[in-house]
Amino acid sequence: MFKIVRREEMSQGTVILNEIEAPLIARKARPGQFVILKANENGERIPLTMAETDAAKGTITIIYMVVGKSTALFKDLKVGEGFQDVIGPLGKATHLQRVGKVVCVGGGTGVAVLHPITRGLKEIGNDVTCIIGSRNKGLLILEDHMRAASHDLRICTDDGSYGHHGFVTDVLKDVLKAGDVKLVVAIGPVPMMKAVSNITKDYNVETMVSLNPIMVDGTGMCGGCRVTVGGQTKFACVDGPEFDGHKVDYDELMMRLRAYQAEERKCHEAYCTIRDAR
Numbered sequence: 001m002f003k004i005v006r007r008e009e010m011s012q013g014t015v016i017l018n019e020i021e022a023p024l025i026a027r028k029a030r031p032g033q034f035v036i037l038k039a040n041e042n043g044e045r046i047p048l049t050m051a052e053t054d055a056a057k058g059t060i061t062i063i064y065m066v067v068g069k070s071t072a073l074f075k076d077l078k079v080g081e082g083f084q085d086v087i088g089p090l091g092k093a094t095h096l097q098r099v100g101k102v103v104c105v106g107g108g109t110g111v112a113v114l115h116p117i118t119r120g121l122k123e124i125g126n127d128v129t130c131i132i133g134s135r136n137k138g139l140l141i142l143e144d145h146m147r148a149a150s151h152d153l154r155i156c157t158d159d160g161s162y163g164h165h166g167f168v169t170d171v172l173k174d175v176l177k178a179g180d181v182k183l184v185v186a187i188g189p190v191p192m193m194k195a196v197s198n199i200t201k202d203y204n205v206e207t208m209v210s211l212n213p214i215m216v217d218g219t220g221m222c223g224g225c226r227v228t229v230g231g232q233t234k235f236a237c238v239d240g241p242e243f244d245g246h247k248v249d250y251d252e253l254m255m256r257l258r259a260y261q262a263e264e265r266k267c268h269e270a271y272c273t274i275r276d277a278r
Helices: 023-028 069-075 110-123 143-149 168-178 190-202 250-257 261-277
Strands: 002-010 015-021 034-038 046-049 052-054 059-065 085-090 101-107 127-134 152-157 181-187 206-210 226-229 232-235 242-244
Touching: 002 059, 015 069, 023 052, 023 059, 023 085, 034 059, 046 059, 046 069, 052 110, 059 069, 069 261, 101 110, 101 168, 101 190, 110 127, 110 143, 110 181, 127 143, 127 168, 143 152, 152 168, 168 181, 168 190, 181 190, 190 206, 190 250, 226 242, 226 250
Parallel strands: 101 127, 101 181, 127 152, 181 206
Antiparallel strands: 002 015, 015 059, 034 046, 034 085, 052 059, 206 242, 226 232
8 A cells, every 4th residue: 555644625625635655756856757556456556647757755746636537536535545556657758958047837627737747847057937827816826835835926817816827838938938948847737738739839849748648557558548749659757758849749639638538527426415414
């Protein structure tokens, strides 16, 4: 068992943080890599990119939104309980290099994935501007962490309840217009990453995105996580999860992510009904 040593409810209880004992993974993990977790013997395998690792403590931290049965089952786990399986680190680590001015853009729980990458880019000497957004102030996560990980933090909310009233792309345009941006890293909902990539393409700025397709084994054998990048089929689990944002077929990715939504909703409702009746 991989024991949960810390648990927090964020974003009005819809987003959960778990710090998990996993010393071997914590020792090897690098920014951008992910793990696959399973709550119990009959649970589903869920890939989640690590938001934090602590080799000294032997822990990894994941942050996830409750959207279906499996993540609802994850949420029900308490401190002292644990996951049956945690496998990793998987995927390619982020290629961190000193390039100059970097803009990191995060939305929703993508901010958790963005955090170690942003911190790593700052630590090696880049000038890092970070733009994070959510639908409203209550759904914003890791503000203090992202402020510490960047030189300039800018916040956006769709409803204007905090920071800039509007989307992260609005602020990104202003930063790009100022010039000299060498790299943009965007992680969040697929429509957001698509919009960011379309904007940066006009400015000819290198853009990296982290993709979240459906995934099963995480080792490149099942093909479930296939995505089209530059007209070629790639497997996010072994070729990614990070890719050139200007080459990703976002429409295909969104279509594949919607493939099992109806089934996921039914399973989630059935689980919650049984759990609440106990």
